[in-house]
Amino acid sequence: MKRAAVEVAVLSILAAFPTAAGYVLGPLTRTLDQFSSMLSLPITPRLGFLPLVTSVVLARLYLGRSAALKEGILLALTGAFFHPRDLQLRFLRNVMLGLGTELALLKAGNPGVAECLLASLAGGLFSYVPYLLFAPLGAPSAALYAALVLATANHLLTCAAGGYLAVLVARRLPRLPNLASARGDAAMKEV
Numbered sequence: 001m002k003r004a005a006v007e008v009a010v011l012s013i014l015a016a017f018p019t020a021a022g023y024v025l026g027p028l029t030r031t032l033d034q035f036s037s038m039l040s041l042p043i044t045p046r047l048g049f050l051p052l053v054t055s056v057v058l059a060r061l062y063l064g065r066s067a068a069l070k071e072g073i074l075l076a077l078t079g080a081f082f083h084p085r086d087l088q089l090r091f092l093r094n095v096m097l098g099l100g101t102e103l104a105l106l107k108a109g110n111p112g113v114a115e116c117l118l119a120s121l122a123g124g125l126f127s128y129v130p131y132l133l134f135a136p137l138g139a140p141s142a143a144l145y146a147a148l149v150l151a152t153a154n155h156l157l158t159c160a161a162g163g164y165l166a167v168l169v170a171r172r173l174p175r176l177p178n179l180a181s182a183r184g185d186a187a188m189k190e191v
Helices: 002-039 047-063 067-082 084-104 113-133 142-172 182-190
Strands: none
Touching: 002 047, 002 067, 047 067, 047 084, 047 113, 047 142, 067 084, 067 113, 084 113, 113 142
């Protein structure tokens, strides 16, 4: 009972982090977009997505197996409340982020930096699937393909940064006694 209560509390705190950070990082991303368009830069990181990736990877590192999927679902519910106009895309995106991260770390007993980066990239690829589902069908032009590749590159750059940030934060976190299994404790020591 105590472990479940602590797990819910940790997942809730991690879900609140992207919401709070989004109020700062969202406008900053729009400013970077305007700046990069003035300079004709092809790649601009999506800073608003960074805390989502960080919280999902951090949940998996701190709480162990299935925590990334739980955090993705919790972020989807939170996103549905705060962003109801983009409900379908955001809900699916956040669930798929958790699923992709969880699947990438499924066999990793004690993930290190490389595994966390790969998991964040896998989560990023999974989270991009809903956007591809709503892409226009037909014979797209080369410009549409180029735009999709650049958007994916932006997205994956942000995901890699989020995974690395999660590792940096996990190194500083205190370990809660009796929260994680022996395997989870070994994972936190590895990171």
